[in-house]
Amino acid sequence: MAYNILVVDDSLPMRAVIKKVVKASGFDVGEFFEAANGKEALDVLKDSWVDLVLTDYNMPDMDGLELLAAIKGDEIMKEIPVVMITTEGSQQRIREFIDKGAAAYVKKPFTPDEMKSKLCQIMGEPEDGEEGFDGGDDEFDF
């Protein structure tokens, strides 16, 4: 199954890196969508089929927690898994993410293996598939 993934981060380089890491992890990605904040993300979600949201926390206009609340409060979108990708290290903030419905969180800085492990858990994919980090066509010099 090919998953459509929405990457939400106000940092253009970080969006590029997240996409690169996910592709290199061997996930069958149908299409990547991008948004620079929560508001843009909601616009994408209204217009497109998205299977998984990977979002930063600290963003202008609408942060990741507000985006999470909007998704979980919507009857149509609430089943979409949301992964928080964040520099936040406080236990209280991480509990807040999970309590409000995040499927998981990935702490920056992250390694490709950590990212792969989290995504595989959420999507119910085996972690040691045929395509690994060295198996794709994309150069992976992260």
Next chain:
Amino acid sequence: MEKKDLTAAMTNSISEVLETMFFMPIDFLEVENFDAMGQIKETETLAARLTFKGPFSGYCLFHIPRSVAASLSADFMGHEAGDLTDDQISGTVMEIANMVVGNMFGLLDETLVFDLGVPELVSSGDFRGGFSSSERELFLGIQTLEDYLAFQVIIDVAGH
């Protein structure tokens, strides 16, 4: 919060971010301010500022020569350095500041909650003068294979 704890957390965070996400080997210099590391003054230098609020508040500055930032951005994004835009290079610099500061607070004490601002580009030269080695100011000079970097932490409002 004691300065030695902040220094240890900041040092570990910088190492983790630059080595984990950028594969950049670094050495910390035994310097207390820019005057002691004249090399960084010789190049065009970018700087990112990130404010934080919490049990204590202030801001962090990350200074990096543009050539090093371009090289890091190219590796980070998988592009040729010559193909990068200024926005991509400055975005990488701001993201490094964001990751270092956020990770630093987690290493300092994961029971504390800090709110980080949105990183912004500032003029590196505007923040080099008047720096002191007081308990509220931290300077970390860093040597890479290519050049020199620096981080500053300035605490405006001390905690309890």
